Amino acid sequence: MSKNQNKLGNCFLGSTYAFLYLPILILIALSFNNARYSTTWHGFSWQWYSLLFQDTDLWISALHSLVLGVTAGCISTLLGTLAAIALFRFKFQGKSLLQGLIFVLIVIPDIVLGIALLMLFSKIQVPLGFFSLLLAHITFCLPFVIVTIFGRMTHIDKNIFEAAKDLGASEFIIFFKVTIPMLLPAIIAGLLLSFTLSFDDVMISYFVSGPSFEILPLKIFAMAKLGIKPELNALCTIIFLITIVTTFSAQLFLRKNKHA
């Protein structure tokens, strides 16, 4: 490829990355801006952060989101890991149906899943609150965990399991001493990603949450409808940093020993 084309390509990549990241960087900068209404720079200030830390309501919803994210992340990772292992190792009836279902669950618009779950919860009388949110979040995290772990498994030599068996390992030992350690990076990545998904979700939570259990994304949505506020800039910055850290470490785990 010619040098000119290379330069053109790098320019294009650079400006697209700028398009993707500039708004976020501006938001972060504004969260430190010493002015309530202006978008021009008036000096550095922590005031919006300290204001944020005094808002107990916000603290409660942040705590709610955290608890929900961790619980949903753990359960969906557990269930998703088992499902991925089963899909990889066993032959069973309806396997392609199960794979299809997981695929559809990834592609389906969130809103369709959101209203379907709302309808289900109202009919089987699950009160809208922590429990309904938890069930919904596990459901939409599940396919992502399965795909992440299954993807990792396809890199594993199938003979490894036979070798373990051949050397006298029971299924129990194979599971805990071979399968799980080999999948560990992917499992951790799955956990981090499902936490992130749950922590950020608006679409589905919007339908299945209730007043008894307020969560952060919905609170942000309600606040954002009223326009730009510096406290909200600060809050968004914090959340954004949390998700960047979790996503980044998830990616590092996924890439670790990928070729082993």
Added chain:
Amino acid sequence: MKHNNYFKVFTLTSIWAWLSIFVLLSFCMTLIASLLTPNEQTIFSLPFTLSNYTQLFNLIYVKIFLKSLYLALLCTSICLLLGYPFAYFLTKTNEKYREFLLILLIIPFWTSSLIRTYAIIAIIKTKGVLNTLLISLGIIHHPLQLLFTNTAVIIGLVYNLLPFMILPLYANLEKHDQSLIEAAKDLGATKFTIFKRITLPLSMPGIISGAILVILPSMTLFYIPDLLGGAKSLLLGNLIEYQFLTAHNWSQGSATSMLLTLLMGLLLIVYWHSMKKTNTKEFS
């Protein structure tokens, strides 16, 4: 063998049970609800009716649907026009940095699109960063009214969904066998012919899976028009939200949602068809 069986039965039962209840059962309920009569007290009741569907042909709904489709197609085209060269150039970058560039691309994929939409407001609002910058540079004299327009909605959608287009495209383009292109060059094909006859047909599954990942959310991410388009812009997602949470007409909302599901089904058929044609695999 026994351990094996317990493990297998336990695992398969739990995953099947979960997906049957929360996916199959809940979708069946949407389907059934869309066929029931709306009712004030119990939300919906017998008898079965097709009226929820026939009402979708009501002019108001058709207008919303067409507008939503128009915005979605526009957004998808822009994403494709930006995303295709992006993915292509990304495959040409130095391997040393590519891993990092990919992570940079994946991060917006996973971070809150609500927050990123909110960030857009700060930029395009009347006294926002963009207008301030353009005025101080003397390019414009009066602030542009971008916020609460369709343009703002498009910007928001493209901004949020671009990574969804790029990632499958990149995954596809990266797998292309470089020797095919060299062979074509060797046989005397021009750059344009190589692109048209080799790269483009081979990347069709990537294009289609990217399009699916963009079209569906761009019809349904209701908070983007809520925040950027004001009350004027109504996507299919806003309509469903309205029918469910404001009008409490769950049957009608379910019918609208079935329409979306149908659209998804059609797109998937196109996707599978294109996969068969090129014999490649994208997802899972």
Added chain:
Amino acid sequence: MTDYVIELQDINKRFHDQHVLNNINLQIKHGEFLTLLGPSGCGKTTILRMISGFEQPTHGQLLIDGKNANNLIAEARNVHTVFQSFALFPHMTVYENVAFSLRCQKLPETEIKPRVFEALQIVKLADFAQRKPAQLSGGQQQRVAIARAIINRPLVLLLDEPLSSLDYRLRKSMQVELKQLQRKLGITFIFVTHDQEEALSMSDRVVVLHDGQIQQIGKPREVYENPANLTVAKFIGEVNIFPTTVIAYQNNAITVEIEGQVHSYKSKKAYLPEDKVNILLRPEDIRVYDTTEVDDTNDMYPGIIEEVIYKGTTVDLMVKLNSGKVIHAMEFFDEDDDSLVYTLGEKVWIQWIRGWEVILPHEA
């Protein structure tokens, strides 16, 4: 102790409607190095997987150490496998890999340690105990896989094309090493390969498989020099085949006509006149002479050199006979004779050494 460590009796295997193995009967002796040789898809790996317990026969009986093992699970068989891909556990060190089966048996670490180091010493890897598999070369990984498989002192070690992922030089040296190792350990090795040279050079006995059937069992030399049928002859080494018809059979000899000349060959097997037979000759059985070298051209065929392939210690010649048939001949370099230079189109005389031919009945 029974006579045979492994016995396969009338083993059949079907996958769906496909016959993968047909009436396999095979007895494997204690301490033997046996090779299953055949092209891919001939069923050799299926036999191996059956012995290791990963496949069950559709029909027939498998005896391990004289006991029916049809329903014995893989873990319970005293048989271990070295996989083609080595299948080392990437997250464990060399030590942990080798110790794996002992730890599965919950042996105390005080007993495990000396045994692991003993096994590692056998494969000359004691210094690498704390490395991860990814930090080892292909040959070293191979040796870890062997150490891991022999630590339990199995009755039989199964090796599934273990050398095919190594490069040529390493493969050669591993062949020698494996053979020495087998002698030292005294364990039965069942080795699967599609490489005939590997099979001939390493094994005590070779089993030639084709289309799920055993074609021949024998010592490497028997299999090469006296192939049981055309399939074996063609699969193992190069061969020239002359199809012809028996003219007469008398005094344990058949008279046949080959390319216009009448020959008579010794044959223990009786034939009737008009029987169709194939006369087989290996390239090294064919002698090629310069036209100036020979006075008596009786028993010889005139030919033209079509191709000369220089191979270092030998030179391969393609000689076209008058009839158009092309004969493959192999000449060894002889220090006393530097006249082994052939040019394309050169006229030569060829002849073969009496008694080295193989006569096989015609196969439909």
